Amino acid sequence: DSGVTQTPKHLITATGQRVTLRCSPRSGDLSVYWYQQSLDQGLQFLIQYYNGEERAKGNILERFSAQQFPDLHSELNLSSLELGDSALYFCASSVSDKDYEQYFGPGTRLTVT
Amino acid sequence: SQKIEQNSEALNIQEGKTATLTCNYTNYSPAYLQWYRQDPGRGPVFLLLIRENEKEKRKERLKVTFDTTLKQSLFHITASQPADSATYLCALARSNYQLIWGAGTKLIIKP
Numbered sequence: 644d645s646g647v648t649q650t651p652k653h654l655i656t657a658t659g660q661r662v663t664l665r666c667s668p669r670s671g672d673l674s675v676y677w678y679q680q681s682l683d684q685g686l687q688f689l690i691q692y693y694n695g696e697e698r699a700k701g702n703i704l705e706r707f708s709a710q711q712f713p714d715l716h717s718e719l720n721l722s723s724l725e726l727g728d729s730a731l732y733f734c735a736s737s738v739s740d741k742d743y744e745q746y747f748g749p750g751t752r753l754t755v756t
Numbered sequence: 757s758q759k760i761e762q763n764s765e766a767l768n769i770q771e772g773k774t775a776t777l778t779c780n781y782t783n784y785s786p787a788y789l790q791w792y793r794q795d796p797g798r799g800p801v802f803l804l805l806i807r808e809n810e811k812e813k814r815k816e817r818l819k820v821t822f823d824t825t826l827k828q829s830l831f832h833i834t835a836s837q838p839a840d841s842a843t844y845l846c847a848l849a850r851s852n853y854q855l856i857w858g859a860g861t862k863l864i865i866k867p
Contacts, residue, residue, distance in 0.1 A: 684859070688856075749798065
């Protein structure tokens with residue numbers, strides 16, 4: 644158990660819909676990262692937050708957005724969903740914004756039908 | 757552009773032997789490199805971090821080397837066990853400390 648929690652574990656929704664994925668980092672970690680992993684694909688970095696502020700952006704679509712709240716939990720919002728958005732979405736946390744070892748949550752499996 | 761390459765083909769190793777996985781990179785001078793293990797449907801788990809000024813790092817049966825001249829890292833598992841079967845990911849830290857991830861190599865340890 645990494646100490647990072649993600650909810651929900653599974654999500655099935657229809658195209659065009661909007662969903663919110665939630666992540667709680669390990670106690671004491673200030674950085675949260677979001678990743679997308681499609682079937683048999685590598686990890687694609689989406690976005691990083693550090694202590695409530697956006698720190699880095701990766702391959703995140705304009706239809707996706709995220710935020711980190713004062714209690715350090717984070718949410719990833721995916722809108723106008725397409726079939727290709729079906730993937731595992733991982734949240735990771737680390738102590739600082741310097742990308743030391745990251746601790747990953749169990750992931751949310753999103754299926755868009 | 758920056759690129760990280762890991763063997764895309766699965767690596768099959770007999771139990772008890774040493775498994776060696778490769779991570780090559782181009783157009784890049786990483787501050788450090790990390791190796792993670794990922795089991796199917798689960799999040800990656802951090803294994804080892806090696807810095808640019810370190811040649812080798814060990815942890816139990818794991819050993820990582822980092823050759824900045826060859827732009828390559830090797831990840832070794834000695835006395836391999838079927839439980840070591842998983843996908844292993846390497847990730848490089850850019851100068852701004854963001855990680856760039858390889859696609860991973862699937863390791864299969866046969867009893």
